[in-house]
Amino acid sequence: MNNKLEHEFFRLIKSDKHKAIQMVFEAYWNPLFKHAIKSVHCKCLAQDLVQDTFISLWDNLEILNFNKSVLAYLYAILKNKTLKFYEKDEVRSRYAISMASFGIASDSNTQNIIIEKELTLIINAEIEKMPKRMKEIYMLKKEDDLSIKQIASGLSLSEQTIKNQLQMAYQRLRTKIV
Incomplete structure (x- = not known):
């Protein structure tokens, strides 16, 4: 300019x-x-x-x-x-390819394993990008299978804060997978 x-x-x-x-x-x-x-x-x-x-x-x-x-x-x-x-577009393409491959006569178990591995990689990469507190709350919920009440008590936070953090974490993951 x-x-x-x-x-x-x-x-x-x-x-x-x-x-x-x-x-x-x-x-x-x-x-x-x-x-x-x-x-x-x-x-x-x-x-x-x-x-x-x-x-x-x-x-x-x-x-x-x-x-x-x-x-x-x-x-x-x-x-x-x-x-x-x-x-x-890359995520959409992966999904379309995986859905199209279901129509091809092949070992669907192998396809499911490959898709699961791809999704796991995408999810793990996004979890690593999460802010520290959000990641901590997400891991306590998903990995340790703690309730919202248990997480809130353990981190000295309100249950609503835990719910909000989990909702934001899930939203981040959804946008990467869809």
Whole structure:
């Protein structure tokens, strides 16, 4: 983004957010779209990713750093959205492949073992990414088979806190598996 456009964008944010976004949108839609299409090789998906990128910019205008390049920020958002798409697509592909393989005449027991191992790897990787307290609560519930009341008592936390932490842990796992 050239300095003049950059300066104008940040000036407009304070007075007319719509005009500021429109200015950046018109200046950077095409470069972002070309970048996205190189990454995903699909025009419709590239358009969606770029559109989501501008929506994220709009949603985060209040926390935007005035000392940073807006174009660099947009590219970073686009990169993150593209990576998230591929992460979700990989999980969907694994699931589709595993479901399709059930139609093939083969040893279903072996298939189940392979699927179970893949799911275990995905789950274990996500458990390792959990915050320390959430991981501890999850492991007490799943590995030690403790009740919510027992966990709350042992960690000196409320039962509601334990329920909330478990719910967030389960949600994290669901998003990785689905």
